[in-house]
Amino acid sequence: MNHWDVAALYRFAGIPNAHELRQPVLELAESLGLCGTLILGEEGINGTIAGPRSDLIVLLNKLGEWQPALANLAPSWSESNVKPFFRFKVKVKKEIVTLDVEGADPRVSVGTYCDADQWDAVLADPDVVVIDTRNDYEFKVGTFDGAINPKTRGFREFPSWVDDNLSPDANKKVAMFCTGGIRCEKGTSMMLNKGFETVYHLKGGILGYLRDRDAADSKWQGECYVFDQRVSLKHRLEQGSYSNCGGCRMPLSQTDREHHQYERGVQCGNCAHLYSEDDRVRFGERVRQQQLAAARGEDHLGLSAAALKIKRQQARSLRQARSAASNR
Template sequence: MNPADLPPTAHNAPVCVAALYQFAPFADHAALRAPLAALCEAEGIKGTLLLAHEGINGTIAGTHSGISCVIAHIRALPGCGGLEVKYSGAREMPFLRMKVRLKNEIVTMGEPGTDPLATVGTYVAPEDWNALIADPATIVIDTRNDYEVAIGTFKGAIDPETASFREFPQWFREHRETLLGQGKAPRVAMFCTGGIRCEKSTAFLKQEGVEEVFHLKGGILKYLETVKPEDSLWQGECFVFDSRVSVGHGLEQGDYSLCYACRVPLSAQDRASPFYEEGVMCPHCHAARSEEQRERYRERHRQQQLAHARGEEHIGVNPKSGAREKTSDESPDAG
């Protein structure tokens, strides 16, 4: 890892966080899993990596040396020599465990035939992004999920209000005429957290016959790392799929936390609500939970606090099903 590649927040932070993806034609992605998982375990790395025939995606965290070893291993995989990584820092380990999973897609759109290796939109560098989206002839679309958009987005961007990336193709088809009109189609600029959803969404639009399609190279993370706050068109914070919850300019850890009952990002105003109880409920979910459920959440939170006091990790259990609680690092949309 070249220190010059690291943003200021990552230099002195005790934990290095690396967000990455690469579309690559893996002939046998299943065979790549065991060596990669073994290396991550040996280096003390935690997070999630997804492997599919179309490539690799994920976010991992650990020591700078450990992350360097894993990144070098991934870059040695077929088609991954040009892997770009978005580095940031964290005050403490943002993941509970390490998972290397086999998937049908490294980011799930569910649209057969969409192949970013065959066709994709035009990449726009962060320093050129402002001029593109400020042009009235450009339609700007945020391809992320509704709860991500709620805490921050680019000025003037359209929010599809989708709950998952799978809904994006249907949303676009339903709104295509309104978005593009009947005359010459305008430019379409799209963005996401790290760039991977835009690779798929721009490939999809090209497949649908839209010619002028652009996307932010490196995603919001690269923009926040590169563009100075005084020059920025970004408003709010950027949701990330780990325990930091959000980051701001310079990739500094943000002010949001997560409700462990409903998984919604919480602002300081949310936490000041009389309907907020740490680990139990928030203004978004208090009316949807029974008192029995809240008691279970309280017990889970108490056990987590006791484990933390002992210096141990506590992976929560879903009080309803008994299954392990789904954590943000399990999202396939980490990019």
């Protein structure tokens, strides 16, 4: 299939039977040939899934039937000309986006939602502190004019950054944004609990803003990193120019791919020193197998779950090392 509809969605809503939903959701999604990830928890649902729109709607409707708190989900829709995910996964977690702050619950308290026009006005207000709540490597792909980069390696680090850099007395107005809206929405609840008076957040996140804006009328600079095979998106949610390194999984610009140590699917200038020659041979063979699978019109599922876990840990360690170096 050369066309995939992509639905990014979340909702903070009480789901007491999240564990019971996992298997029927997984079975239905697999029977429909969908791919992506859904996270279920007592506080709601979060995820991005892909497939034919009609089949995605079947799943979304079923979610509402099985759990009324999930009725009428309104995803942010985009498209892809490559399969965005290798398989379909359903995870059950304590938090649908991990912040690790007791009492941060958008169902109880939440900041002021801003649509695209309102957000532009917020950005123009010199009294507002605008914060990018995403990870450091996401910020470097693109962000809003004047936004602060907390240089976090994960959302769990955001509360400590707030405690160290902001205060309710000094910062009367705070605005936050993230990819789809879920991180900043939960972040606003935390900020209000800390005593911040006025907290704005971008409704629908960056993806909603880019969907509604042409580049000429936008305050966004660069592209938006996404956690799927498209890697980045531009205005009107068109395919971006970034790719992921086959070794460390960091997003790479065209300039990064022109680095003398870059080898497609194997390594980039950030990670070339981390791998042995045996590693590079294995990575090269993986690229060859991917090419053969594509020629046969088949999916290449790649590494086993255990190997993928190790690879993600390696990529996380590299991001942490780069972030620590940039903070010196």
